[in-house]
Amino acid sequence: MSLTSSESTAVTTATLPPPGTPDIEIARAVQPQSILLLAQQRLGLAADSLIPFGHYKAKLDTRHVGPVDPASFGRLVLVTAITPTPAGEGKTTTSVGLNDGFNQLGVRSSVCLREPSLGPCFGMKGGAAGGGRAQVIPMEDINLHFNGDFHAITAAHNLLASILDNHIHWGNEAGLDPRHVYWRRVLDLNDRALRNTIVGLGGSAHGLPRETGFDITVASEIMAILCMADDLTDLRQRLGRIIVGRRHDHTPVTVSDLGVEGALAILLRDALQPNLVQSLEHNPVFIHGGPFANIAHGCNSVMATRYALSLNDVVVTEAGFGADLGAEKFIDIKCRQSGLSPDAVVLVCTVRALKMQGGMRKVDLARPDLAALHEGAANLERHILNLRQFGLTPVVSINRFPTDAEEELIAIQAICRELGVNAVVANHWALGGAGATDLAQAVLDQMAEGSPEVQPLYPDHWTLVEKIETIASRLYHAGDVAFSADARRQLEEYQQLGFGHLPVCIAKTQYSFSADPKLRGAPSGHTLPVREVRLSAGAGFVVAVCGDIMTMPGLPRRPAALDMGLNAEGDVYGLV
Incomplete structure (x- = not known):
């Protein structure tokens, strides 16, 4: 399949606000294209292949798009990163910028991202729609209640919890041992007070008292099932295999034993359809499921990736947090189950993050410090060597910040040369796709040399x-x-x-x-x-x-929610 096109889709960013403007204002400065028109012109999809959510968001109607053909798949580029720091690395920003860069070079490309959770949006991390001039729009809609997917997962998960407790209340025919019920409840917000709870208090009319608790929605097994399912039939079968607890003889009790997989599938039917939006440069973006690679598998859905591959020459996808978490799970879990395999990998780093890995304080990061940079480069080297264990040699993307000194950028490139990898300075945050064309070309050049033989870290038969x-x-x-x-x-x-x-x-x-x-x-x-x-x-x-990782995060001392609200026109402010 050719990776070039005779017609570039580059758009100017001259009318955008200057770098330093809040992301939400940059996003609002761009008028989105009609999602139906964009899908038709850029992906060749007819209007009846989409389920519109307003003018600028839609879901693929997979019944009309039809099955995917792996023989027609484009090339898959995985974007991962070094270990995250409070200084920021910009993995999603790089994924969006790289996709815009491919399109500026005339390559038919889309990017597959993970959906934001409300927990971080109102907590500490903020949204997950990119940043600067490498963003996905409509930004507020994507970060808040995006097409209702997470609400559907929350409802399905908690429906199962209520059915389970109701089953115990009305005789417990499945023989569940109430002391060994594994299924908790979920909520798509950070709330440490709900980590451990007791339900069924108030007498026999209110159920059987037992200990349980809440996880955040993205940690739900149903979230992972939605991301791993091949289609609606596979979704229902996977739901039926969920183990909710065990009997007194230690045998497992499944959702199929409770007979509720059909009801769960009803709630998830629409959420299973991949979502389509666009970047600031009006390039197609699929966003579907999968955040939190620290407590979940942290990859967007198999269905979204496959449909994107069937419609493009190149697809960029991201995996959560550092390569030791997201990229490992992408290969050892997602690729193992789906048969997908990356043709290239981009490893994102920043001068700021490497200096912080080297012991520098966040307040001092604007000051050039080659000693701290070299000390922190051990983290970058570890990730490069780790990716090579999977058979992947990354292209390192140095996500440029305005405070970066030229000698620091040169030093990172020299370190990478010594390790035998190519490092490219990318400036998509400030320049959009035009700032990522060098990175895009470096990835194309590497893919032209042939696809790597990607191997998981361990075989299935190991314990x-x-x-x-x-x-x-x-x-x-x-x-x-x-x-x-x-x-x-x-x-x-x-x-x-x-x-x-x-x-x-x-x-x-x-x-x-x-x-x-x-x-x-x-x-x-x-x-x-x-x-x-x-x-x-x-x-x-x-x-x-x-360790101390929690599947229900808590809020920081000053949650982001305290600085958010609506102005007189009804527009959101404070969302970052």
Whole structure:
């Protein structure tokens, strides 16, 4: 398949506000195109292939688009990053900018992103629609209630929870042991007070009292199932395989045993359809599921990726947080189950983040410091070497900030040359696609040399313990893995039940290769503490919860929600 086109789709950014303007104002300065017209002109999709949500958002109507043909797939580019810091790395911004850069070069390209969660939007991290002149629009709609997908997942998850408690109340025909009910409830907000709760208080009319709790919606197994499902039939089958608890004889109880998979599928039918929006430069963007690679698998949906590949010559996709989390799960979970494989990988770093990895304080990052930069480059090197274990040699994208000194940019490129990788300075935040054409060309040049032979980190037949220990030792450079007694027992139980062939999904802090978020750089010899293990039989993996990571985040001392609101015209302010 050709990766060039005779017609460039470049658009000028001359009318946009200057760099430094808040992202939300930059986004509002661009008039979106009709999503139906964009889909027709850029993707060749007829109007009846879309379900419009207003003028500028839509879902693919997969019944009219039809099945995808893998023989016609374009090339897949994975964007990942170094270990995140409060200084910011800009992985989503780079994904959007790179896609705009491909289109400026005349390549028919789309980008597949993950949907934002309301928790970070009102908490600390903010939105997830890119930044500067490399954004996706309509920005407010994407960050807040985007097409109702997460609400549908929340409703389906909590419907199952209510059916389960109702089943116990009315006789418990399935024989569930109330002390071993695994299914909790979810909410798409940060709320530490709900992590552990007791339900059923108030007497026999109100149910059987038992301990439970809440996770954030993106940690729900139903979220992962929506992201991994091939189609509606596969979705329903996966829902039926969810294990909600066990009986007194330790045999598992599934959703199929409760007979509710059909009702769950009803709530998820529309949410399963991939979403289509556009970048500031009016290039197609698929956004569907998958945030939080620290506590979930952190990839956008298999369906969105496949449809994008069937409609484009190149597809850019992102995986959450650093390459030790998102990229590992992309390959070991998403690619393993779907048969997809990246043709190239882009590893995002910044001068600021590397200096912070080297011990520099955030308030001092504007000051050039080559010593801190070289110290922090150990983190970049670790990620490069880790990606090579999968058979991937990354193109390093140095996401440029206005405060970066020229000698610092040159130093990163020199470090990468010594490691045998190409490093390109990208300025898409300030210039949009025009600032990412060098990066896009570098990726095209690498793909022209042939597709890599991508290999997962471990085979299916290894035990779950071996898989966790392999990730810990080979990617995190841990000296040991300390399993709690409960975790060890759970792993043995899952092996005996026949789930040992599943891949593992490590849930740990995103801020370090270790389980200690304060341990920056490239630490070695640390211990990875596995305190709990959760089976996601429908999604097709086993989650290992490590250290102090929480599947229901809390709000910071000053939540972003305190600075957000509506102006007199009804426009959102304070969303970043």
